[in-house]
Every structure is written in structure tokens, then in C-alpha cells.
Amino acid sequence: MPPPTDAPAGPPAAPAPPAGRRPAPALPRSARRRAGWGRLPTAVRRGVLLAALIAAWQGYVSAAGVSPLVFAGPADVAAALVAGWAGGDLVAPTLTTLRLLGLGMLIGSVLALALTALAVGTRLGDDLLSLLTAMINPLPSVAVLPLAMLWFGLNETALVFVVANAVLWPMAVSLGTGFRTVPATTVAVGRSLGLRGWRLVRDIRLPAALPHTIAGVRTGWAFGWRTIIAAELVFGVAGARGGLGFYINDARYYLDIPNVFAGLVTIALIGIALDLLFTAVERRTVVRWGMREGAAT
């Protein structure tokens, strides 16, 4: 037993203290936490939690006798995932979705960059961007899908348009903030060194705006990813060339619940993978350069 502390701060100590939140260094509790759960590496803690969740999932399916017509257990889902990835049934939809997302993001990013450049350069552009983002940003991006379907038809162009629209505005906001908040001192130093014009932008403004740029790409990707899946659920671009949203919907039509789950797990895994990628990029750049505190994985 640990020695009694003065007035216990917070809830009475449970056998497994709550994990996750970073402890304030001064609290005496932190010492106790290190002795148990908290001392394990993050990967182990999360792995154990994940395993427990999956076990609970399987236990629930086995014990509750829930109808396999509406719910699938982890074993079935794993089997469907393996079959889908080995047989290629999941590969093609995943590639389709990623291709559409990539194209949409590329177009959205270029437009965002152009709009931001205009906004940073001119007063009129600044007002225009502020007005446009204020008007369009609050719209859930998939809401423009009916219009896109009318304008472009039921094809990939409509999906790319919706994704580009989803990416453009949040990204433009982030980029704009990034460029506007470059410290005046930094710019003044650049000027003193004799930099001007494009070199000032390239060597001073762009790196200084990097934390916001990365945050912008990250937000853009998150918006785009949600949007493409939602849009594909509405209309998948049919058959063999459909994406993950279409895959899920198709599996639902055929009451193939394990495959519905397999599609969802694939979407989640890609989401996690891309998020890790951005975290890694941040670590290697803005965190290492001391522009931003390290984010928790």
C-alpha cells in the first residue's frame, strides 16, 4: 500500500486508475499510476484495450444469440475481411475510393492555395474568401451532391466535385490563418536578410505557415474522406467500379452483414493509417522544429 497522502485529490483510488489523460507532473497520484497500467507503453495499453473490446464483441455475439441477419461477430468479420482482401473484392473498391479522394483533394488543395494566395495578396481577395468560407463552410459538403449529380451526371466527376468542395473551404481557412499569423518579427528578419518577393514567401512565409498548412491538409482529408463515403452511399458509381460506400450498400442489399462490417473496418483502418501518416509528418517537421508541441499519437 502506498503511504497515505494528504487530502486525496480527485476520486478515490480505484484498482485500475483511469488511463489516457496526461497527469499533471505535480500530482502525487502520478507516481502511483506509473506503478501499474500507466507504466505500460502506449501501444501495449491500446492493444490490451482493443483485444478486450473485440473479446467483449465476440462474447456478446456468442452469448446473446443475436440474429446473424442483423449483426456479425468479429470472427465472421475477420473472415470476410480476409476473403475480401485476398479475393480482390475489397481491393478494387478501396482503390476506387482512394483514387477519387486523391483527385478531389488535389483539385481542392490547388484551389485552396490559389484562393489563399489571392486573399493574402489583395484586400478584395481577402474579403471574398472570408465571405465565401462563411457562406459555404457551414454546409455539410455532401449536401451539394444532388446539385453535382444534376450538373455532372451520375459519374465520378460528380463525386470528385463534391470531395473538392469538401476539401477546399476548411483548407482555405487553415491556410489563410497560417499566412496571416506569420509573426511580424520573422518576416522582418527575412527582410533584413534581403529576401523579398517569391523568396520571402518560399523561405519565410511558407515554412512559418507550415503548422497551419499541415492542420489544413489534415482537416481537408478528414472532410473529404467522410464526404466521399457518404456520397458513394447515395450513388456508388455502379458495379465493378464502385467504391467502398457502394460496397457497403451493395452488401446490405444482399444482406451480407459480415461484408458490411468488413467495409466499415476497412474505412476505419484507412482513416487510422492516414491519421498516423499526418502525425508522423508533423513529428518530422513542425514538432521537431519546435513550432508546435508534439501531439499525442
Place this chain on the structure above:
Amino acid sequence: MTTTTGPRRRDVLRGGLGLLTGAAVVGPLAACSGPQEGSAASREVAIATGYGISFAPLTIIEARGWLEEALPDHTVSWQVLSGGSASRDGLLAGSLQAGTGGLAPFLLGVDSGVPWRIVSGLNNMPLWMVTLDDRIRSLADLTADDRVSSPQPGSIQSMVLARAAREEFGDPDRFTANLVAMPHPDALQALLSGQIAAAVTSPPFQYQAEEEGARVLLDSYEVFGGPHGFNVVTALEEYAEANPEVLEALHAAIGRARDLIADDPAEAARVLSEAEDGAIIPERYEDYLTREGIEFTTTPQGLADLGAFMAEIGEIDAAAAPADLVFPTVAGEPVS
């Protein structure tokens, strides 16, 4: 444990709040699908209908209040859904007591183990594939970029196209990649605005397309070699066991509506028009209702034939005997 929470549970499921929520939600749902649901849920009868004159008998029953009349101690409600799988999901989730849909989604459900059967047939109807595109004169003119609508993958409309593709090109999957899923009204709009090249649809949408200048590429009666059933009313076996009187009442009311349509199509057309607040005038509905090949009936027909085709192309594993697919309500009729 009452059905009033049914839709809300379903909504939560749909919202996809994650596995745990899903588990927490499906748990009680699965747990209460036992025999006690019969007594607790029997007060509420939610019935699915759909788009088009295929559902005319149900529209008439709803407008005339025939079910409320026959089941005075029940609450009857109606839901417009698109496609048989929406009905299937509603039945499985417990928010529907009677579903409707085409023959093909019904057979698909049976094949994947949905414990449901047919309460009553609704109609025999020719299903057309229509196009407004001058370039497309036959199936052979469809390219990989042409979109073709059907209500859903595995719908009877998709089967019509698959069968025609097999007859003509020896490949039932030739146009699978062209298909997009759309409810009939949306498909008609999409066809007229040029978003899709063709639509495999149903009355009256195919007639409305024809009025706008569309050409008929396929007629299901030709593809299947004769008239066939189109829509059926379904229920879960468990519910049927506990509530035979509801099924009987529903079947009887559909028969009554069938007689009304046959004896007095003008009156039936007036009811249909009124149910849509006059969006389509009664005279036009009367014309649609009396078109050649359209027949309202309580007898499901064409199950064996369509089942055999679906088994042949691998859409289902095995075709069941029609007699095993229906409830006693229609057992005395010439089900085929």
C-alpha cells in the same frame, strides 16, 4: 418492449454510433423477438408500400380504412419505402409488420435465411426498360459509360436485364456495372434530365417516360415468356404465427381492393389520384390501371420461374418450391 421504440432503435443503428451502441441496441431487439412480441407488438401494424400503381391495392386499403375496420383493436400505419430490401430491414428490425417488394428481393432474402413468407401477391405487371437516348436502339448500343437505373441490386428489374443479357449475349452480368440504384420517381427524373441512359422501371413510370418520348428496349413479359408476378406482401414467420388474424385481414383487404379495381377502375383511379393530392388526374390513373398486361391479384405467380433463373446465374443458391414460400393465406390459390 413496445414497437413504438422500434423505429428509434433502427435510427440509432442507421446512425452508426459504433459497435458498442450497435451491440447495446441489437441486444434488446434480438431478445424481444421471442413469442412475447406477438402479444406486445400486435396492437401496432406497420405496413410498407412503395411507389407506383403496383401498390394500388394498398393505397386503396389505406384510403378506405379497410384494415382499421377489420382490426378494430390495432393501430395501422403505412410507410412508403423503395425496394424490397428496405422492407426486409424494417421487418428484421421490428419496425414493420408487413413488408412489400418485388419477387427477386424476396427470393434473395429467403436464400440468405430471412424467416419470411408471402402473405399475398399484389399484381402481375410488365416491366419495361426505357430510354430517351437516340443512340440507343437496342441493348447492344449500351456502352460501359451508360448508366441504367433499377430500384436496387438484385431487384426484379435487375433480373429482367440480366435475363435479357443472357439471352442476347450469353452473359447475365454484362450490364451489372452499368446499374445504379434509384427509386422509380428519381429514376424517371434522372432519365428525363439525361443523367441516365436508360431505366428498368415499372408502371406507371414507364408509361410516363413513354409519354415523354421514351422508347421501350425491353418488356419483361417478352423476356420471361409471359405474364409474371411483380410485387408481394411479406411478413416474418414468427409474427405470422402469433398474429394470423392480421395476415388474414390484410389478404382479404387486398382481395377486396383487387375487386374494386376490376369492377370500378374509375373509382379506384379517383382514390389513387386523391391519395396523391391530385398530382395525377384520375383519368390518367384509370388509363394506367387498365393497360394491357396489368392484373391485380392476391396470388403470387412466377416464383418458380424467377427462382430457377436466379439460381442458374448464381444470384441465389437454390430455388425453393413456391408452396414453401407462402403463408396459409394464399395456400389455396394457384401459386406458381
